[in-house]
Amino acid sequence: MTHLYLIGIGSGNPEHLTIQAINAMNKAEVIFIPTKGDAKSDLAEVRREICARYVTRSDMRYVEYAVPARRVIDRSYGQSVDDWHAELCEAYELLFGTNLSADGTGAFLVWGDPGLYDSTMRIIERVKSRGRTALDYTVIPGITSVQALTASHRIPLNLIGKPVQITTGRRLKECFPDAIETAVVMLDGEQAFSKIDDPDAYIYWGAYVGTASEILISGRLVDIKDNILQAREQARARHGWIMDIYLLRKGEDFDE
Numbered sequence: 190m191t192h193l194y195l196i197g198i199g200s201g202n203p204e205h206l207t208i209q210a211i212n213a214m215n216k217a218e219v220i221f222i223p224t225k226g227d228a229k230s231d232l233a234e235v236r237r238e239i240c241a242r243y244v245t246r247s248d249m250r251y252v253e254y255a256v257p258a259r260r261v262i263d264r265s266y267g268q269s270v271d272d273w274h275a276e277l278c279e280a281y282e283l284l285f286g287t288n289l290s291a292d293g294t295g296a297f298l299v300w301g302d303p304g305l306y307d308s309t310m311r312i313i314e315r316v317k318s319r320g321r322t323a324l325d326y327t328v329i330p331g332i333t334s335v336q337a338l339t340a341s342h343r344i345p346l347n348l349i350g351k352p353v354q355i356t357t358g359r360r361l362k363e364c365f366p367d368a369i370e371t372a373v374v375m376l377d378g379e380q381a382f383s384k385i386d387d388p389d390a391y392i393y394w395g396a397y398v399g400t401a402s403e404i405l406i407s408g409r410l411v412d413i414k415d416n417i418l419q420a421r422e423q424a425r426a427r428h429g430w431i432m433d434i435y436l437l438r439k440g441e442d443f444d445e
């Protein structure tokens with residue numbers, strides 16, 4: 190049976206890799222590296238650098254594959270994601286059939302942690318349930334961008350004894366500032382923070398967190414949101430792409 194390692198590689202800093210991740214990489218015969226076009230070539234480059242640093246077996250094979258863009262026209266968000274997973278499922282079946290023997294071992298280097306806003310596990314489950322490739326898999330945890338953000342800002346994720354909501358820009362208004370004191374926002378293409386006018390809200394924003402290009406801005410949201418919008422736009426223009434994340438907070442430890 191084919192065995193796959195879905196390895197969390199952290200959020201862009203090659204030093205985020207755990208020893209467990211490095212050992213799993215070296216158990217694989219093939220490492221699959223996703224490419225997402227020229228604009229995001231830096232992300233494939235980080236994976237190549239991780240391989241160059243940590244792979245010790247001389248017979249390792251690397252297979253790069255293009256990730257199809259998610260189609261969004263004429264379908265709901267849910268349908269769009271489902272169609273994309275179906276497309277990737279077929280692509281993976283082909284990838285495994287072409288590059289792995291029936292009892293071969295492969296590895297995917299998954300950004301951050303495979304359990305947080307990532308589809309790899311779901312797509313591999315789909316491949317498994319279709320039954321055309323006999324496979325099993327192991328998940329290796331990684332440092333998420335949430336942890337990278339809070340570490341870089343030197344802040345605790347939660348207020349003492351309080352919950353945290355992790356959400357997307359699209360759904361932020363459902364929870365912050367009215368229902369929760371701490372929200373972490375990922376995958377925000379609309380800069381949802383800019384629509385919040387609560388004078389008591391603080392923001393801890395970061396782009397390319399954990400990497401050499403890291404940008405951090407923090408302060409009272411209403412005072413600095415324009416600075417963040419400007420910094421974000423400039424960074425995106427400079428790099429050709431951006432990955433940003435932020436934590437919004439209202440209140441303090443020991444507030445009741």
Ligand SMILES: C[S@@+](CC[C@H](N)C(=O)[O-])C[C@H]1O[C@@H](n2cnc3c(N)ncnc32)[C@H](O)[C@@H]1O
Pocket residue numbers: 200201299300301302303304305306307332333334335337374375376377395396397398399400432433434
């Ligand atoms: C598809 S999700 C992947 C999350 C990843 N699995 C994790 O554990 O962090 C991509 C989102 O993660 C966040 N992200 C990932 N890496 C980041 C980084 N180095 N700096 C800032 N945000 C990052 C951004 O919000 C981005 O839109």
